[in-house]
Amino acid sequence: MATVAVQSFFSAPLQIPKITQFKIGICQLKVTTEKSANIFNAHSLIQAAAEQGASLILLPEMWNCPYSTDLFAKFAEDFSDIDSAPSLLMLSEVASSLGVTIIGGSIPEKDAGQLYNSCPVFGPDGELKAKHRKIHLFDMGKPLPGEVQFKESDNISAGEKPTVVDTDFGRIGIGICHDIRFPELAMSYRARGAHLICYPGAFNMSTGATLWELEQRTRQDDSVSAVDNQLYVASCSPSRDSAGSYMIWGHSTVVGPMGEIIATTGHEEAVLIAEIDYAAIQWTRESLPLESQKHNDIYQFVDLLRESPSS
Numbered sequence: 033m034a035t036v037a038v039q040s041f042f043s044a045p046l047q048i049p050k051i052t053q054f055k056i057g058i059c060q061l062k063v064t065t066e067k068s069a070n071i072f073n074a075h076s077l078i079q080a081a082a083e084q085g086a087s088l089i090l091l092p093e094m095w096n097c098p099y100s101t102d103l104f105a106k107f108a109e110d111f112s113d114i115d116s117a118p119s120l121l122m123l124s125e126v127a128s129s130l131g132v133t134i135i136g137g138s139i140p141e142k143d144a145g146q147l148y149n150s151c152p153v154f155g156p157d158g159e160l161k162a163k164h165r166k167i168h169l170f171d172m173g174k175p176l177p178g179e180v181q182f183k184e185s186d187n188i189s190a191g192e193k194p195t196v197v198d199t200d201f202g203r204i205g206i207g208i209c210h211d212i213r214f215p216e217l218a219m220s221y222r223a224r225g226a227h228l229i230c231y232p233g234a235f236n237m238s239t240g241a242t243l244w245e246l247e248q249r250t251r252q253d254d255s256v257s258a259v260d261n262q263l264y265v266a267s268c269s270p271s272r273d274s275a276g277s278y279m280i281w282g283h284s285t286v287v288g289p290m291g292e293i294i295a296t297t298g299h300e301e302a303v304l305i306a307e308i309d310y311a312a313i314q315w316t317r318e319s320l321p322l323e324s325q326k327h328n329d330i331y332q333f334v335d336l337l338r339e340s341p342s343s
């Protein structure tokens with residue numbers, strides 16, 4: 033058998049952030065075909081979340097625009113010119129006026145003739161701290177029973193890198209909706225020392241009913257999945273009454289490092305508030321010390337195959 037250099041996948045030690053206990057506010061917004069109404073509504077729900085004590089606020093996938101490929105170009109904004117991008121400008125202004133950090137769901141981004149499904153992150157000073165472009169585009173092979181066909185790549189280009197952002201509330205990894213299905217991304221965030229992964233999403237009625245909650249829990253629950261990241265996951269969906277043809281599941285959720293549901297909601301418009309305490313990550317990892325127990329020498333089969341292709 034070939035010998036390979038073995039490196040623990042769980043490499044980055046967990047840093048202690050400035051704030052370890054806080055409230056996250058999840059804004060499950062109603063999205064309409066009126067961009068200005070969507071911006072106004074998002075502003076109101078962000079304010080409501082802050083009034084309820086949230087200092088980190090998460091918005092849904094495509095909150096300024098119905099989740100409909102033919103509308104993305106019309107609603108798109110240029111992230112390099114925030115002053116002429118009304119959705120981004122609102123996020124920047126409300127983040128600084130309320131002193132909150134906003135993981136801004138996603139909106140269509142236009143850049144050099146391409147469109148992306150992109151999540152902006154604003155700090156409490158109103159500065160754009162990071163941007164995640166959805167890496168795994170939602171292209172259905174064929175429609176699930178009762179669902180419309182959806183091929184995001186008809187209009188959207190894929191992002192090319194993972195995104196972690198350092199905030200007062202720890203290191204946050206970002207994925208957008210279908211990104212959640214690829215455990216390697218979540219594992220790479222764990223490896224980079226993330227405390228929390230935020231997934232703005234818009235699952236449909238079929239995938240939502242069966243997979244939405246499961247996929248969030250499997251991103252950190254060792255008892256459910258071989259992927260054990262032992263961190264917090266927060267998701268935020270638009271509410272079901274989307275103006276597009278695509279019917280949305282809703283059910284935004286926050287999950288703790290043991291895979292436990294900390295807060296969740298139904299399919300109506302809602303502001304969900306959840307308490308996060310990063311001490312739970314520490315004791316989960318101390319109780320189930322998977323990092324030190326992992327046997328990459330045994331199951332790093334990709335490397336083994338590369339070393340001896342004929343076996």
Ligand SMILES: NC(=O)CC(=O)C(=O)O
Nearest residue numbers: 170209210234235236239
């Ligand atoms: N918005 C999406 O990426 C949709 C998705 O993943 C789904 O399952 O529905």
